[in-house]
Amino acid sequence: MADRRSLAAELAASWFGSDLPPHARTAFLELAVEREVGAGTEMVREGQPTTGFGLVLSGRVALRLHVPGRGQVTILTVEPGDIYGWSAIVPPYRSTSTGVAVEPVRALVVDAVALRAALRADDALAASLYPRVLEAVARRLDGTRLQLLDLFAGQVEASW
Template identity: 35%
Template sequence: MTSTTTLAAALPAEHRARLMSLAHEVSFDADTRLFEEGRHADRFWIIKTGTVALDLHVPGRRAAVIESLGHGELVGWSWHFPPYVWQLGAEAASPVRAYEFDADAVRKLCDEDPEFGRAVAVWVGKVVAHRLQSARIRLLDLYAPYGSGAK
């Protein structure tokens, strides 16, 4: 993930503080599934320590790991866009400590404060764009005859 999509780089200090006021700390053991593709997206996380692997279901094959996320990175963006259904799956690749957020509470705060809402939307949009590119490259590497061509 690029430094421009981590929480610290993406949101100004006052918006980060507002968002973090809604957080509570959680932990996950290695190999714990955080969410499954196709299920309801009602929360999200920002990683404090550890690594989370994002994966994509591939019929007839093992799930393809799209990206590994670490400190300061957003885990889950599907909570931000109706119909609020996970587009990927996620699993703790190591023990993880994270800040967890209730999606309804964050969306409500976004509605109440349009400036905050816009900042969150831009941040989540950058994350989505980055993840789409990561998924494209990974799938080309796995399934295209000559890979992605990326070096």
């Protein structure tokens, strides 16, 4: 386990943390615990209340949707520097996918209820954290749109 000082350095060096002001980083770090899990660990589950908001420091988390007849489909992997469990701070606070560590993962995890309380109480934290989360979600939306086009499929007839 890393000490708080090196965790602070890791947060500052990560994509998510690099753009947060010092106050937000400190506040985030005070709430966070370092978590290490083995491959196969389920971090969040589709449809269930999201218990934690996580920043991946190392390893890979696969976000999966269950499709009857097709099983678990991975639609995105969360890589170091990126977040999972954003639904912890977006109503109705339920996970939109199942997050599974596909290799050993080390993450900074903040309890969902505590994070919501902190964001309500600390306007400065909210003002810097929400845009960064939105940026992460918007990037996924952007990527998902391109995936939706299924560009590598070759011939796709427009049927509208």
